Structures are given as C-alpha cells and as structure tokens.
Amino acid sequence: MKTKKISMTPQTIYNILILVFLFWFVMACLVLPNINTVWSVFFQEGAFTTEPLRKLLGSERAMRSLKNSFMLAPSLSLTVGFVGISLVLITEYFDIKGAKILRLGYMTTLIYGGIILVSGYKFIYGSNGFLTNLFARLIPSFPTDWFQGYWAVLFVMTFACTSNHMIFLRNAMRAVDFQTVEAAQNMGAGPVKILMKVVLPVLTPSLLAVTILTFITGLSATSAPLLVGGKDFQTITPMILSFSKNVGSRDLAALLALFLGAATIILLVIMMQIEKRGHYMSVSKVKTTIVKQKIHNPVLNILAHAYAYILFLIYVVPVVLIVLFSFTDSASIARRQLDLSTLTLNNYAAVFSKATAYKPFLVSIVYSTLASLAVAILVLVACRIIQKRRDKISTALEYSLLIPWLLPTTLIAMGLITTYNTPRFWMFNKVLTGTSFIMFLGYMIIKIPFTLRMTKAAFFALDDSLEDAAKNLGAKPLYTFFRVLLPVVLPTVLAIFALNFNGLLGDYDMSVFMYHPLRQPLGVYIKSLTDSQTNADNSALTFVYAVLMMIISGIVLYLVYGRGDNSKLGDNK
Amino acid sequence: MKKVLATTLTVMMALNLAACSGGSSAPETTAAPAATTAAETKAAETAAADKEAETPAAESGDGLVQGTGTTLTVYTNSGSDGRGEWLVERAAKDGFDIQFIEAGGAEIQNRLLAEKNAPIADVVYGLNSIMWESLKAEDILIPYTPVWADEIPEGLNDPEGYYHAIVKQAILLVYDENQTAPEDAPKDWLDLWTNEAFDGKYEYLTSLSGGTVRNVLAGILTRYADPNGELGVSAEGWEQIAQYYQHGVPAEEGMDVYAQISDPAKPVICGQMWSSGIETRDEQYGTKTNYVVPEVGVPYAVEAISIVNGTKNEEEAQRFVDWFGSAQIQGEWAQEFSTLPANKNAVDKANEFNQKIATLPAQDIDWGLVAENIDAWCETIELNYMQ
Numbered sequence: 001m002k003t004k005k006i007s008m009t010p011q012t013i014y015n016i017l018i019l020v021f022l023f024w025f026v027m028a029c030l031v032l033p034n035i036n037t038v039w040s041v042f043f044q045e046g047a048f049t050t051e052p053l054r055k056l057l058g059s060e061r062a063m064r065s066l067k068n069s070f071m072l073a074p075s076l077s078l079t080v081g082f083v084g085i086s087l088v089l090i091t092e093y094f095d096i097k098g099a100k101i102l103r104l105g106y107m108t109t110l111i112y113g114g115i116i117l118v119s120g121y122k123f124i125y126g127s128n129g130f131l132t133n134l135f136a137r138l139i140p141s142f143p144t145d146w147f148q149g150y151w152a153v154l155f156v157m158t159f160a161c162t163s164n165h166m167i168f169l170r171n172a173m174r175a176v177d178f179q180t181v182e183a184a185q186n187m188g189a190g191p192v193k194i195l196m197k198v199v200l201p202v203l204t205p206s207l208l209a210v211t212i213l214t215f216i217t218g219l220s221a222t223s224a225p226l227l228v229g230g231k232d233f234q235t236i237t238p239m240i241l242s243f244s245k246n247v248g249s250r251d252l253a254a255l256l257a258l259f260l261g262a263a264t265i266i267l268l269v270i271m272m273q274i275e276k277r278g279h280y281m282s283v284s285k286v287k288t289t290i291v292k293q294k295i296h297n298p299v300l301n302i303l304a305h306a307y308a309y310i311l312f313l314i315y316v317v318p319v320v321l322i323v324l325f326s327f328t329d330s331a332s333i334a335r336r337q338l339d340l341s342t343l344t345l346n347n348y349a350a351v352f353s354k355a356t357a358y359k360p361f362l363v364s365i366v367y368s369t370l371a372s373l374a375v376a377i378l379v380l381v382a383c384r385i386i387q388k389r390r391d392k393i394s395t396a397l398e399y400s401l402l403i404p405w406l407l408p409t410t411l412i413a414m415g416l417i418t419t420y421n422t423p424r425f426w427m428f429n430k431v432l433t434g435t436s437f438i439m440f441l442g443y444m445i446i447k448i449p450f451t452l453r454m455t456k457a458a459f460f461a462l463d464d465s466l467e468d469a470a471k472n473l474g475a476k477p478l479y480t481f482f483r484v485l486l487p488v489v490l491p492t493v494l495a496i497f498a499l500n501f502n503g504l505l506g507d508y509d510m511s512v513f514m515y516h517p518l519r520q521p522l523g524v525y526i527k528s529l530t531d532s533q534t535n536a537d538n539s540a541l542t543f544v545y546a547v548l549m550m551i552i553s554g555i556v557l558y559l560v561y562g563r564g565d566n567s568k569l570g571d572n573k
Numbered sequence: 574m575k576k577v578l579a580t581t582l583t584v585m586m587a588l589n590l591a592a593c594s595g596g597s598s599a600p601e602t603t604a605a606p607a608a609t610t611a612a613e614t615k616a617a618e619t620a621a622a623d624k625e626a627e628t629p630a631a632e633s634g635d636g637l638v639q640g641t642g643t644t645l646t647v648y649t650n651s652g653s654d655g656r657g658e659w660l661v662e663r664a665a666k667d668g669f670d671i672q673f674i675e676a677g678g679a680e681i682q683n684r685l686l687a688e689k690n691a692p693i694a695d696v697v698y699g700l701n702s703i704m705w706e707s708l709k710a711e712d713i714l715i716p717y718t719p720v721w722a723d724e725i726p727e728g729l730n731d732p733e734g735y736y737h738a739i740v741k742q743a744i745l746l747v748y749d750e751n752q753t754a755p756e757d758a759p760k761d762w763l764d765l766w767t768n769e770a771f772d773g774k775y776e777y778l779t780s781l782s783g784g785t786v787r788n789v790l791a792g793i794l795t796r797y798a799d800p801n802g803e804l805g806v807s808a809e810g811w812e813q814i815a816q817y818y819q820h821g822v823p824a825e826e827g828m829d830v831y832a833q834i835s836d837p838a839k840p841v842i843c844g845q846m847w848s849s850g851i852e853t854r855d856e857q858y859g860t861k862t863n864y865v866v867p868e869v870g871v872p873y874a875v876e877a878i879s880i881v882n883g884t885k886n887e888e889e890a891q892r893f894v895d896w897f898g899s900a901q902i903q904g905e906w907a908q909e910f911s912t913l914p915a916n917k918n919a920v921d922k923a924n925e926f927n928q929k930i931a932t933l934p935a936q937d938i939d940w941g942l943v944a945e946n947i948d949a950w951c952e953t954i955e956l957n958y959m960q
Binding site: 529 | 683835948949
C-alpha cells in the first residue's frame with residue numbers, strides 16, 4: 001500500500017469490498033462453526049473443566065501415541081527433506097540418464113496415497129512380501145515380521161510424502177536463474193559450493209513451506225502407523241479420528257487435535273519469522289533456464305545413477321503391484337500371492353456393470369473442481385493482501401485461514417452442520433443443511449490452509465521488481481496482478497489446484513455428513529461398496545477404485561500441471 | 574483509513590462474539606420462519622398428492638400399502654450390495670418415491686444428531702438397538718406403531734413405539750472348520766482369554782465405531798453389570814476387558830477377519846462376524862464357517878425402522894414404514910439379500926442358513942444400560958484398555 005491515497009477511488013472501494021468479504025468468510029466459515037467445538041473442550045455444562053485433559057493424561061496409550069507422533073514428525077521432516085531434495089536434483093539439476101522416466105516414477109505419489117499406498121509397500125516388505133520372502137530364503141533365521149514399528153513407518157512415509165517436493169521444490173528449481181550458476185562457475189566455485197551457496201538458497205522459501213507440510217503430515221500420520229506400526233508404534237491421529245466419531249468423546253478429539261494444532265502453529269510462527277527476515281529470491285530480470293549439470297567424477301556419476309534408479313524402483317514397484325492386484329480377488333490380496341494366470345477382469349466388470357456406477361465419479365469431479373477452483377481464487381486474493389499489507393489485519397487474516405488445520409475434518413463438518421442447521425445472520429439467514437452448497441463449502445474449508453501455505457510461498461518468491469516495473473509503466477494494480485504476477489505464480493497455483501482436486505476426489509470424512517441425497521460422492525460410494533455387509537470381495541474392490549482414481553488423478557495432473565509447466569516456460573522466455 | 578477499518582473490524586468482532594453466544598442459546602426461535610415456509614410448501618404438495626392418491630385407496634391388490642409419490646428421504650446403513658437400488662425400484666412399484674443417504678451406522682447417527690434442527694431425513698432404517706436407544710434419548714425419533722408391529726416377536730420392538738424391528742442379525746464368534754475342529758474351538762468369548770490355548774489366536778478391532786464390535790463389547794460387559802461399578806460395570810468386568818485386549822491380536826486395517834482365519838500361516842483362528850456376512854465369505858475364501866454358541870446365548874443386532882422427528886411428510890413416512898416392514902416386503906428382502914426377517918410371517922422366506930441362525934438362543938442384554946454407557950465404555954477402552 002505504498003502508493004495509497006486517501007480518496008474513494010474505485011480501487012479503494014474494491015479493496016474494502018474484498019476485505020469485508022474475507023472478514024465475512026473467516027467469521028462465518030472458519031470461526032463461528034468451530035468455536036463451539038473448541039469451547040466444549042474447556043467448558044462443559046456451563047463450568048470450566050479439566051476433565052478431558054485429566055482423562056488423556058491418565059491414559060498411557062494416548063500419551064504413548066502422542067509421543068510417537070511428536071517423534072515421527074521431526075524425523076520425517078529430515079528424511080523426506082533429504083529424499084525430496086535428491087529427487088529434485090536428480091530430475092532437474094544433474095544430468096542423469098532417463099530423467100524423464102525417473103520423474104514419472106517419482107511423481108507416482110501424486111496419484112495415490114493412504115491405506116492403498118501402504119498396502120502396496122506391504123506387498124514388498126510385509127510379512128509375506130516379495131523382499132521378505134527373498135531374504136527369508138537367503139537367511140533362514142530372517143524374521144518375517146521385520147517390517148514393523150518406527151523404522152517401517154518412517155521408511156514408508158519418507159517415500160510417500162515427497163509429493164510436495166516433487167511439485168513445489170521442483171518448480172522453485174526450475175525458477176533458478178542459470179546465469180547465477182554460470183557466474184559462480186566463472187568465478188571458480190566448485191559444484192558442491194555452487195549447489196550449497198547458489199542453488200539451495202533460492203529454494204529456501206519453497207523448502208521451508210514443504211518442510212512445514214511434511215512436519216504436519218508426520219504429526220497426523222494415520223495409514224502407515226495403522227498398517228506397519230505394529231503394537232509399539234501407534235500414533236495419535238487414528239485415536240483422534242475414532243474419538244471424533246464418538247459423540248461422547250468429541251471433547252477428547254478436539255483437545256488432542258488442539259495439541260497437534262498448537263505444535264503446528266508454533267512451528268508456523270517460527271517459519272513465518274524466518275520468512276520475514278530473509279528475502280530469498282532470484283533477482284535477475286531475464287532468467288535463463290537451468291542447464292543440467294554433468295557429474296564429472298565417474299565414480300560419483302555411477303553412484304548417482306544407481307541411487308536414482310533404486311529410488312525409482314522403491315517408488316514404482318508398489319504402484320505396479322496395486323494395479324496387478326486389482327485384477328485378483330480379496331483372498332489373493334490377503335495372502336499377497338500374485339499368480340499371473342489367475343488375473344481376471346471380473347472386478348472391473350462388476351464395477352462398470354452397474355448403470356449408476358459413473359454418477360458418483362461425475363459428482364465428485366464436479367464438486368472437487370469447483371471447490372479447488374474457489375479455494376485457489378480465495379487464497380490468491382488473501383495472499384495478495386498478506387503480501388502487500390503486512391500489518392495486523394493481514395496477520396489476523398493469515399492466522400484465521402489456518403484454523404482448519406486445528407481440527408480434524410469430522411469435527412469441522414459437524415461444526416458446519418450444527419451451526420447452519422438454523423438460519424443465522426452470518427449466513428444471511430439461510431439454512432445450509434440439506435443443500436448442495438454445504439459440501440462445497442466444507443470441501444473448500446478443509447483445503448484452505450494447505451493452499452494458503454503453498455500459494456504464499458510462491459508469492460514470496462516473486463520478484464518485487466516485476467511489479468515495480470509494471471507500475472512504473474503505468475499498469476493499474478488489477479492489470480499488474482492478472483497480467484504480470486499471476487502468470488508467474490500460475491504453475492504453482494495450478495499444481496495446488498491439481499493436488500486439492502486429487503485430495504477431494506475420494507474424500508469420505510467430510511462428504512459423508514454433508515452430501516445431498518441425490519448427489520452421492522465417490523468416497524461415500526466406494527466406502528459403501530467396500531464396507532458392504534455381504535460382499536466379501538471388498539479389498540479387491542478397494543484396489544479397483546484406487547486404480548480408477550489414479551487414472552483420473554493422473555489425467556488431471558497431466559492436463560493442469562503438465563501443461564502448466566510448459567506454458568510457464570513459454571511465459572518466462 | 575487503516576485505523577478506522579481496524580476499529581470497525583474490532584467492533585464487529587466483539588458484536589459477533591456476542592451474537593454467537595446468544596445464537597447458540599436460542600436457535601429454535603430464529604429457525605421458525607424459514608422452516609415454516611418450507612414446511613408449508615411441502616405440506617401443500619403433500620396435500621395435493623394425498624388427494625390424488627386417496628381414491629386408489631391405501632390397499633392394493635396384494636394387500637400392500639400404497640405410496641402417494643411424495644419424495645421421502647431415507648437414511649440407512651443398510652443400503653449396500655444393491656439394497657438401495659432394489660428398494661427404490663420396488664418401492665416405486667407401490668407408489669413410493671425414495672431417495673437415499675447411505676453411510677456407516679455411526680455416521681448416520683452423527684448426521685441425524687447434527688441435523689436435529691433442520692432434519693433432512695423422513696425415515697431411518699437399519700442401525701441397531703444401541704443406536705436406536707441413543708437417537709430416541711436425543712429426541713430424534715417420533716413414535717409410530719406400524720400395522721405389522723404385532724407380527725414381530727416380543728422384545729424386539731421399542732415398548733414405547735419409537736422404533737420397530739425389521740431384520741435380525743446374530744453377532745458371532747466365528748472360526749474356519751478347515752483350520753480348527755469344533756472341539757478345539759472356544760466355547761464362549763470368555764474362553765479367548767481365560768484359556769491359554771487361544772492366547773494370541775483371536776482378532777479384536779481397534780476401531781470401536783462399528784455396530785458389530787459394540788455389540789460384542791455389550792455382550793461381554795453387561796454380564797458384569799454393577800450399579801456401583803465404574804460406568805455401571807464391576808471391576809471384574811473391566812478386568813475381563815483388559816484381558817480381552819491383552820491376549821488378542823489387533824485387526825489389520827483394510828483386511829477382513831476371514832483373510833486371517835482362512836490362512837493356516839496366520840496364528841489368528843477366530844474373530845467377530847455378523848451372521849449375514851458369513852455365506853459370501855465362505856464362497857470367497859473357501860472357508861467352512863462354524864460359530865461359537867455360548868451358554869448365555871448370542872447378541873442379536875436388531876435392525877429397525879423409525880420416523881424422524883421434524884419430518885415434513887409424516888403421513889407418507891408412516892405409509893412407507895407400514896409398507897417396508899410388512900411380511901410381504903420383508904420376505905422379498907430376505908430372499909433378495911439373504912437376511913433374517915424379524916417379522917414372524919416372513920421368517921419362512923429366509924434361506925436355510927438364516928433359518929438356522931434364527932434358532933440360536935438370544936443373549937439377555939440390558940440395552941438400556943448399554944445405550945446409556947456404550948460411548949463412555951468405548952472411550953475408556955480406547956484410553957485405558959486397548960494395547
């Protein structure tokens with residue numbers, strides 16, 4: 001707001017309208033629905049209570065799980081950071097043969113996750129898995145249940161949680177100005193020094209952002225501990241989820257979630273301070289895209305290639321196995337026996353033989369698209385304010401938008417319904433329950449914090465001089481935003497859109513409470529098929545749907561992100 | 574400029590907090606206008622539809638109640654395996670227009686609770702006694718005695734008439750006869766932890782939100798009812814629960830219990846199962862299921878049907894309840910989905926397997942005690958007893 005004049009120009013009115021809208025949104029959608037949930041933790045039957053806290057502190061299991069979560073989060077941040085950076089270096093910085101194929105392999109985590117992903121890993125490392133069987137044959141005394149506990153969880157999640165690195169860190173790497181690298185080379189800097197002193201600093205804002213995300217992912221780990229944690233390494237989120245579904249235990253769920261939330265917020269505050277201090281960005285006006293660096297030492301070169309291809313195998317084999325197993329039945333999946341001669345199309349036939357089978361796909365695609373689009377726009381506007389104002393209002397806005405990170409999805413859904421099942425001033429006296437709108441709102445809300453975090457990183461990496469130049473040339477703020485700034489952050493925004501879309505496509509936790517009777521979304525549909533009372537072949541069906549969703553997610557990623565990539569290159573040249 | 578805005582925001586914020594605390598205490602009054610208008614329009618539609626339907630009379634050729642075509646929203650946890658589609662089609666033949674919300678029992682219950690002030694559902698069916706009792710206590714249901722109420726065996730319907738039974742499901746401890754001979758199998762749930770032979774050989778669920786697992790727990794805990802004990806259960810009862818979790822194996826997420834009990838390489842030989850899921854699993858896993866019949870009997874999960882408090886289509890909902898629970902429809906339902914009907918006049922339509930299940934002795938469970946405490950029980954178990 002450097003050039004602000006105190007007069008009611010259309011621009012000022014426009015700014016005020018936006019602020020009013022954001023204020024309304026934050027109050028109506030983020031604060032009000034959740035306030036009661038948080039309130040209920042500390043005040044029950046009208047009096048302040050420490051009962052929930054006492055219950056949790058008295059529970060050995062809760063404390064152990066909490067400790068495990070807090071142990072996993074930092075260690076995961078380190079391991080994922082290491083693997084994530086190496087993936088980006090392999091695909092974008094060093095000259096590794098077959099980088100394109102490698103990249104596709106490393107990006108598989110973008111199209112699947114959760115229980116399915118961990119199941120894929122269990123096919124290889126689990127008690128009857130391929131590697132385990134191989135080891136057991138070589139070493140007779142080999143313990144077949146070796147893949148269990150903290151190390152197993154850390155291993156699976158290290159490779160499962162690099163999606164954000166593959167997108168955001170990679171985008172940042174592509175934005176590195178090669179001239180700076182060349183200049184360093186001319187001044188005689190060695191490859192290691194260039195990497196550490198020239199390249200990595202440019203990646204810092206993105207690296208900070210993805211590290212926060214990794215930390216949060218670690219804190220809220222669910223599937224991996226459930227499947228490979230064993231009795232000794234269970235984490236807190238499964239407990240939160242189960243308490244949040246039990247009406248009488250919601251206070252415990254909220255309290256535990258607040259614990260995690262508080263930890264996240266503390267971390268965020270630290271990161272925000274770091275961000276404010278440093279102003280990391282490449283300063284060149286005319287960027288040249290990076291030229292891949294050859295590794296001249298032959299031994300190192302071979303080692304780098306070996307490392308790259310081992311990573312590739314770790315990433316790709318689980319996906320391949322899931323696809324193959326989706327052509328078998330539940331019994332084979334349970335025994336992890338893959339017999340190529342028994343592969344059958346029956347599962348897929350069963351899924352597609354129903355005339356109504358396509359409808360949930362359609363519903364979810366429409367909802368996910370709209371919600372991801374809306375959240376992208378909302379957050380873009382908010383980020384612009386946060387970046388430009390840097391005052392109390394913008395700080396308040398930023399923290400408010402992070403509220404959905406404080407509570408589990410189920411509780412956010414419940415809060416929304418119980419708040420808007422009666423006409424309220426804040427929702428223009430409209431009742432939302434039973435409408436098609438409420439699920440859209442819910443979808444949007446749960447994706448705000450992630451979107452904000454990543455979009456903000458992109459904004460902070462923006463070159464201020466671009467905007468100044470536009471202004472000096474007489475461009476209006478709106479024009480500057482749409483024609484100058486947006487194109488630069490667009491690849492990131494599109495990537496976030498794709499990730500949000502993929503995340504919402506199979507959503508169950510939010511949908512089940514909000515969906516309209518005529519619009520059953522995919523997540524609910526799959527759950528009802530696989531949970532069904534008399535169908536025993538549910539794990540096979542789970543795999544089939546996982547594969548179908550991988551296909552949709554893959555298409556979306558290609559359409560949105562793959563092409564966004566190219567257009568970005570075009571724009572920058 | 575900035576200051577002014579900031580002050581305005583602060584004031585609005587303060588106002589809002591006040592509005593918020595006020596809002597939660599008096600939602601009923603504000604809710605009234607919109608609800609009425611919506612209700613009026615719907616009522617008008619219903620009235621119009623009623624007039625059309627009255628002439629063909631409430632009874633048709635096969636003695637079934639006929640619907641008027643008013644759209645009813647039905648909530649259920651029993652709509653999978655094509656049940657939902659079947660019901661929509663079958664109901665349409667008799668003039669009912671049905672749309673569905675289908676989710677797990679706990680989710681349906683939560684959703685109904687959250688929507689209390691503006692209910693979407695007209696009718697709920699499925700669930701189990703525990704959930705029905707809790708919904709009734711929360712004032713979610715309204716009483717209605719269907720025409721078939723006295724065709725249901727004693728003890729299954731709600732004495733106060735809020736819900737009426739449609740389908741019975743036995744909650745069993747199952748094992749595979751190919752792996753375990755009946756004489757080597759446990760004789761009761763308590764055997765699992767009192768008999769060393771079953772140490773580490775049975776599966777328990779780590780998620781306690783399902784209906785089946787809650788029935789299992791109720792079946793164990795209510796044996797030790799003690800008004801002076803913790804949450805109505807004696808210390809001995811809690812000791813049993815502690816043992817249950819100490820000696821069992823936690824279920825693997827996403828893996829059916831049959832994947833465990835059918836596999837000779839896996840130590841687990843038995844686990845909980847609901848009766849109507851057994852036949853298909855035997856086909857799928859090649860197992861030969863046998864089940865434990867304790868002396869105290871087996872818990873029955875009773876699926877029922879009820880009308881939702883606040884429905885705008887109460888009469889049509891009543892007609893639907895009369896129709897769906899009738900011996901004719903429950904018989905067709907049983908043949909189609911191999912269920913065990915609660916309606917005495919429909920039991921003969923059940924298949925051989927279910928006929929046998931029907932003869933199992935029912936465990937005498939104090940459902941009132943269960944409904945009052947089950948949430949607290951599950952919480953305590955998750956906090957203090959599960960491993």
